[in-house]
Amino acid sequence: MIDRRKFLKKAIWFIPAAGLFRHFVKEGHAKPATEGYDPANHLYGMGIDIDKCIGCGRCVEACKTENNVPKEPFFTRTWVERYTIKKDGSVEVENIESRKGKVGEKTTEADVLRSFFVPKLCNQCEHPPCVQVCPVNATFSTEDGVVLVDSKRCIGCRYCIQACPYGARYLHPETRTADKCTFCYHRIVKGLLPACVEVCPTQARIFGDLRSMASRLVRFKRTKRIHVLKAHLNTEPKVYYGNLDGEVR
Amino acid sequence: MNRELLERLAEHLNEVTGFIYPNEVEIHWSILVVVYPYITGLVAGAFILASLVQVFNVKEVQPTYRLALLTALAFLIIAPLPLLLHLGHPFRSYEIFLTPQPKSAMAMFGFVYLWYLMAVLLLELWFEYRKDLVVWSNEAIFPMNWIYRTLSFFSTDISERAVAFDHKAIKIITLIGIPSAFLLHGYVGFIFGSVKANPWWSSVLMPLVFLMSAIVSGIALVVFLYMVIAPLRGEGVDMRCLDRITSFLFYAVIVDFTLEGLDFIHRLYQSEESIKILSRLVTDKLFISLWVIQIFLGMLVPLGIMIAVKSLNFNAELRRLFYFTTVILIQLGIFATRWNVVIGGQLFSKSFRGLTTYKMEVVGIEGLIAALGLLIAPFIILAVFLKIFPASETAEAKEALSS
Numbered sequence: 001m002i003d004r005r006k007f008l009k010k011a012i013w014f015i016p017a018a019g020l021f022r023h024f025v026k027e028g029h030a031k032p033a034t035e036g037y038d039p040a041n042h043l044y045g046m047g048i049d050i051d052k053c054i055g056c057g058r059c060v061e062a063c064k065t066e067n068n069v070p071k072e073p074f075f076t077r078t079w080v081e082r083y084t085i086k087k088d089g090s091v092e093v094e095n096i097e098s099r100k101g102k103v104g105e106k107t108t109e110a111d112v113l114r115s116f117f118v119p120k121l122c123n124q125c126e127h128p129p130c131v132q133v134c135p136v137n138a139t140f141s142t143e144d145g146v147v148l149v150d151s152k153r154c155i156g157c158r159y160c161i162q163a164c165p166y167g168a169r170y171l172h173p174e175t176r177t178a179d180k181c182t183f184c185y186h187r188i189v190k191g192l193l194p195a196c197v198e199v200c201p202t203q204a205r206i207f208g209d210l211r212s213m214a215s216r217l218v219r220f221k222r223t224k225r226i227h228v229l230k231a232h233l234n235t236e237p238k239v240y241y242g243n244l245d246g247e248v249r
Numbered sequence: 250m251n252r253e254l255l256e257r258l259a260e261h262l263n264e265v266t267g268f269i270y271p272n273e274v275e276i277h278w279s280i281l282v283v284v285y286p287y288i289t290g291l292v293a294g295a296f297i298l299a300s301l302v303q304v305f306n307v308k309e310v311q312p313t314y315r316l317a318l319l320t321a322l323a324f325l326i327i328a329p330l331p332l333l334l335h336l337g338h339p340f341r342s343y344e345i346f347l348t349p350q351p352k353s354a355m356a357m358f359g360f361v362y363l364w365y366l367m368a369v370l371l372l373e374l375w376f377e378y379r380k381d382l383v384v385w386s387n388e389a390i391f392p393m394n395w396i397y398r399t400l401s402f403f404s405t406d407i408s409e410r411a412v413a414f415d416h417k418a419i420k421i422i423t424l425i426g427i428p429s430a431f432l433l434h435g436y437v438g439f440i441f442g443s444v445k446a447n448p449w450w451s452s453v454l455m456p457l458v459f460l461m462s463a464i465v466s467g468i469a470l471v472v473f474l475y476m477v478i479a480p481l482r483g484e485g486v487d488m489r490c491l492d493r494i495t496s497f498l499f500y501a502v503i504v505d506f507t508l509e510g511l512d513f514i515h516r517l518y519q520s521e522e523s524i525k526i527l528s529r530l531v532t533d534k535l536f537i538s539l540w541v542i543q544i545f546l547g548m549l550v551p552l553g554i555m556i557a558v559k560s561l562n563f564n565a566e567l568r569r570l571f572y573f574t575t576v577i578l579i580q581l582g583i584f585a586t587r588w589n590v591v592i593g594g595q596l597f598s599k600s601f602r603g604l605t606t607y608k609m610e611v612v613g614i615e616g617l618i619a620a621l622g623l624l625i626a627p628f629i630i631l632a633v634f635l636k637i638f639p640a641s642e643t644a645e646a647k648e649a650l651s652s
Contacts, residue, residue: 156337167270176337
């Protein structure tokens, strides 16, 4: 007969063992995203050509439709900011979504020094703070360089939302789990472009594989002056901005 | 979709000044996340007070020893609830134990909590009460005698040797318990202090500030409870005990105040990119809760009162009145401290270009009523504990004290 002490000792091992068992069961079920697709051969990134963005907002619309993002302006995977830098040095920033229906603006052209649009999205960081803080490993980096959220494992604690320096995450009001841009992972593994890139009328968004010298993104990085957002935080974003203004955060 | 949520967010949007990222309209960590560090702080503080008796041999504080331990336990039982209620998927919370992410500060919460509950608090309480449980199980009538017998794990040995072993065990557990209590609350500070994306939180001093404010609030709570419960039990308040504890409280408040001051000066002096938005935050959004409640009412006034009590010769009744006022003000101040950290850290945009507002729900899971319920629940649990395990000193302890 097993005595009480031995039983308790063995029972303690049950907790990590159950965890490991579950882990292997989950891994065992994991299937490759697409037949013949090897994530080890890719590393995805996006370029944003500031000079080309006209602020039409079609990327935002396409993203919301493609990825079942709520239409309300409080939840978004991508958005476009409009910067107006005036001659007196003041800076005005607006989300173009919130500009809809606005009339009667008083800014005259003579006061404006320069104005431009900045599309924003998850930066798919090389050192993502969101992945670091997730208590249950629901948010993770893939081998091909994309940060994803497993909505079946996310507990909705929102620590990742707090940890993201770019405001790129939100809590999906229907699933009650964290949500963010995935570079349209379901599309890119099939060789398609992310929805926002596909619809951009001016090719301001450039999607590509950093491992392929022939990709448009690699060429874009070679020919433009490149900036990433909040570089001092050392998150090493994989969204590269061409000709970015110093006012943009 | 949740219409109420959308209406609330639309309202928030109207309150925004300047520019914030679109996903920042929703305040993600609500009043429940304020309650959580407040409660864990009380646990850690109450335990530290209890350990004064055991480790540092401060005999005057003995009358509050058991009360402090039971208070810590009552609050520790409730501590994970606000977090649990706040989750989008509370039923998945077990994932923290099954598939933990060791790099995540939050994942470690479960382990630190379990360690503290099982290895420290329950164990120390068991050894402390074992002898009494054995005695009560013989004296009490059914069903209480069986409850006591079960809780003592059917131990019957109250020989001198066995009781001496209990005392030794308590000492060792307390020695492990102090760093554990520090860990419990220091790590809560780390959860916030390690978020580099948020300049209001990101500070290496955060765990220390949390720890000191925890000690302050925990001691103040036990003083409050002692002053309420002792007369109810028909015992007088032991003024020697009270003077001694409030003296510790005084020094703890000074250290806490110094640390917070240091943090403030450091930020001001470094004057980083975020300084403009943070100064707007503290002068506009947090004016009442930071300057008026946390600093003036929660720190300066109590400090003033305690200095007056120390330097002037008040009689016992007046001292009691002053102490009582002080501990209530301190509780208010520490709650405001937690509010200012948790809510304050979400009121400005990470673009550093705008501020938003937090409008607390009244009903609903993340509302005011739920928060009040969670704050009252530990007192009810404590009342039950005190009924089952009277905290009055044993004859033995009284003897030891008088000798």
